[in-house]
Amino acid sequence: DSGVTQTPKHLITATGQRVTLRCSPRSGDLSVYWYQQSLDQGLQFLIHYYNGEERAKGNILERFSAQQFPDLHSELNLSSLELGDSALYFCASSLQGGAEAFFGQGTRLTVV
């Protein structure tokens, strides 16, 4: 158990819908990273938050947004969903300047 919690574990929804994925980082970790992993693809960096502030953006679609709350949990919002958004979404957390990023178990999103 990495200490990073993601909910829900599985999500099935229809095209055009909106979903929210939640991540609770390890106790004490201020950084949260979000990644998308499609079938047989690598981990694509989406966005990084540190202590509530956006620090870096990757190839995140405009239909996607995220935030980190004062209690440090983070949410990834995906809207106007398309079939191609079906993927595993991982979050990872780390200490400031920490060596390791610890991953949650992921949310498997299926858009039908």
Added chain:
Amino acid sequence: GQNIDQPTEMTATEGAIVQINCTYQTSGFNGLFWYQQHAGEAPTFLSYNVLDGLEEKGRFSSFLSRSKGYSYLLLKELQMKDSASYLCAVRERGRDDKIIFGKGTRLHILP
């Protein structure tokens, strides 16, 4: 931007040694990670190198050469459970803190 290259697939025999290479290009380097990922599961941390040289941790070792933009992961005494994808990732230096992953190397272990 960043570019991380590693072989797509490798095959090795149980009990043997395998070396997985990773080359990278980045505008600012602040460390290199190796992660193991079994299919459908979360990546798990294996090693972190920020200075040149070899880091050994049990059956796994990782090497870094910053001047060459090169790292390798060495797995010894291979076991069937080592069949997984191995992900090389680079952390950028500075405020724009990203950890960017390569596409991973899928390692198949044969009995």
